[in-house]
Amino acid sequence: MNNFLAIGLEAAVVLAGLALLLLDLWTPPAQKRSLGYAAAIAVGAVFLASFAIVLARPVPAFNGMIVLDDFALFFHRFFLLAAVLVLVMSVEFADRFENGVAEYYALTLFALAGMMFAASANDFALLFVALELITVTFYVLTSFERRRTASLEAGVKYLILGALSSAFLVYGIALVYGVVGTMNFARIAEGAPVWLDSPLLQAGLLLVFVGLGFKIAVVPFQIWAPDVYQGAPTPTTAFLAVGSKAAGFVLLLRVLFLGVPALGQRWQRLFIVLAALTILYGVLCAIPQRNLKRLLGYSSIANAGFLLLGVATLGREGVSAILYYLAGYLFSVLGAFAVICVALRHTNRDQDDLTSLAGLHERSPLLAATLALAMVSLAGVPPLAGFVGKFLLLKAALTAAAAEPWLYVLTGVAVIGVVISLYYYFRVIRAMYWPAETAAQPASEAIEVSRPMRWALGFCIVGMLWLGVLPDQLLTLTNFAAQSLAP
């Protein structure tokens, strides 16, 4: 019974996905689009239901393969919330799919289930299964606009590199299992003192981190991100940016803190170097970008670097900061993609570059305000969520730096990264509000924003402001969740 309680939320999402596929059979084609709202409502209900769960202590299930602790619960809610917003976005986007709209929603739900399984994975087998569930659904979701070359190109690139990373991952897991004889994180941690110096185990874990690095888009495994972000349908990109990245971080943290805490200490400098490289690569490559989705792709690489900075601190404070940062990132990035989804609908789709945003504030003040706030939040400026997230990360890094002086260097790199990122985030704002410089007259007709979309945008704005101005509640939650990993 315990077993099924522990995966109740995941099961509900999977059932919702199956029900959606069945409903599709009886829904007349004209109304298939609105099935997305049904899916969003179902996911929203699961999200609310998750607050009924109160954990006195972590609930292990399926022989320790799954553990439902506060950390898992935090991410369950995170993914559910992201999925609701992505589904609303998908309905907006659905008129661009030729057919299979309901499948798109269902696949989104299955990807969501994968992410939720990842959040409570306590075993390499489940880690792999959850990641594959996410990745395989995303292969389809990225290439869903199957008559558009850019979408197909994105799908193929994601497929090839994703398969490669899965191969790394599986090979690494095999090596770890070969050395330790178990896949369970807790049992690996118990046996770690004996096996820690084994080069085979280290090689195996390194390969596992390579596999996870692909998901997170950490340098040097970031190469796919900009192309896929640019080509994929916008809701897919949004889910990829928030959900898939967060799932990668969940697993990284789980392996690092529960599986091999001692090895983490030894590899701290590796994480520091990777974080610094990722930040610099992301911000420097974002500077010349003209395409908004591509720019956000590079920005997501830079943000992976900032999050990795939190990982490199190897402490509870760092984990708590990561969770907070991700929550702020969710509202900011989904807000931005929602605007792209609606505002750039009428422009030629492969040219959704910055100039097509010109005059957006006159066509729809709400869209312009949301995108501006999202950019300001991503840039890390008060009173928005991004500021508190960056503040917590920097504070965690400086606190941990007393023990590891390299973190001072990383903090310096992070500051440089933030300053450079201001340039390209503000360029987006300039594109919307500044008087136009080009001779070409931008489109001037007002943009209609549907009511659910308006609610979603409002929700993102409120979320950004709430996390920026009243950090106390969420911070208590993230501290609590971080305790599950690093007591």
Add this chain to the structure above:
Amino acid sequence: MESLTFIVLCPLIGAALIALTPRNYNVLFRLVALGTTFLSLVGAVRLFVAFTPGAAGMQFEYSTPWVTSLGIAYHVGVDGLNVALVLLAAVVGFAAACAAHEITERQKEFYLLLLVMTGGILGAFASLDVFFFYFFHELALVPTFIMIGVWGRGERRNYATFNLTIYLSLGALIALIGLIALYVATGARTFDMVELARQAAAHPLPVATQRAIFPLLLVGFGILVSLWPFHTWAPLGYGAAPTSTAMLHAGVLKKFGLYGLIRLALPLLPEATRHAAPLIMILALGNLLYCGLVAMRQGNLNQLIGYSSVAHMGFVFLGIASLSFIGITGAVVVMVAHGLLAALAFAASGYLQRELGTLEMAQMGGLLRKLPFIGTVLVLAMFAGCGLPGFANFVGEVMVLFGAWHGHAVIVVTAAWAALIVGAVYMLRAIRVVLHGPLRERWAGIADAPHLWRKLPFLLLLAGLLIFGCFPGLLTNRIQPAALAVARAVVGPPSVVAASAVPGEGAR
């Protein structure tokens, strides 16, 4: 009404009101902006009057926990260091709202940003919690960027905007790193300034730590204040900024860095401050001399005012670096006086820009005949800038020079020469070129400020300069106890210095 929270929240609530109003109620936006800044002004004046001079410690304190797990609290309060700055911010905020009538496009966004900026500035100076101190400053800084970008003027507007954005953000972030490092180093688990100062007095930080953190604060805050050689953003940015933005930024927001240095760096890092004082003196001379000389060569009135405003910052740094009680008091007086002066000068130049469409001084001349009121204002502002007795600037500058005289006579002589001679040269030359001489025909149609309402911001700022210039006791009596505490924390009674120096040396 004397509540600091009320003063800070008024403009922010106004901003929220504007955000929720449909966009074509232009008159309403202006009324809301004027009304809320006026309420803040009334509150700040009453606060200033009700403030007990000569008493040590914080007054009008209010504190409520905000983020308990980090030790962040919403804690506001004033002592001698910031009570006048809050008043300054409220005065300039109201004056800037008055001067904003020049904006005719996208008024909703402009007034919204203006009120956010004013609220942020007031909050930054009222906060006694390091987190909120920084939070409010950033809240005020970002509207500056957007206002310059959207409503700015000049061909180099875009360049100026990005230059300013990146330069100032870099400064703010370096300062943030310094502040977080300070928090981590004290181990106090609180961001409360009063508590941090108490901790630092009881257990001074190791000298090595102090010397590591101080440069971060000096460079970070220094960039924000346009400390030479980090000043290049200032004339560029002010040249491109709309009038109200330039008034608020040059007048008040810029003082944030100076206030941060006096409030945090000096008492918390005394050893490092003593060590760095000679360096700061040299940099201050850089401001006074170098920027003064550059100002002499400017052909554009806004550039000239911008450079002279950078030059005046040298006095404040000189006062801080003197580490003496009189010097620090003088530094605070200069901050207030220069805030009023800079706002006044930019308001006047903004008026000229709107009437003439240019600020190239070579094209002006004889304007005093057509603009008796604005011309007089400009003359008085220039006199105040030269340090003429009767204006508040004179009081502050003299105190700074007195405070620094002991042991730094050469520097004081140079500074006085730089400020008085160089300053007089460019200020008086500007008066001659702009206001005197024959009037050009093309300016025959320009008009002076038509009625009292338009004159109000100028009168208000001038009144401030003259009142504090003629009755400096109003300021100095309030500043003294706090300045004394800072000076004691840095230099300390001789016995304390000897006792604290010994373990510090040992730790090294």
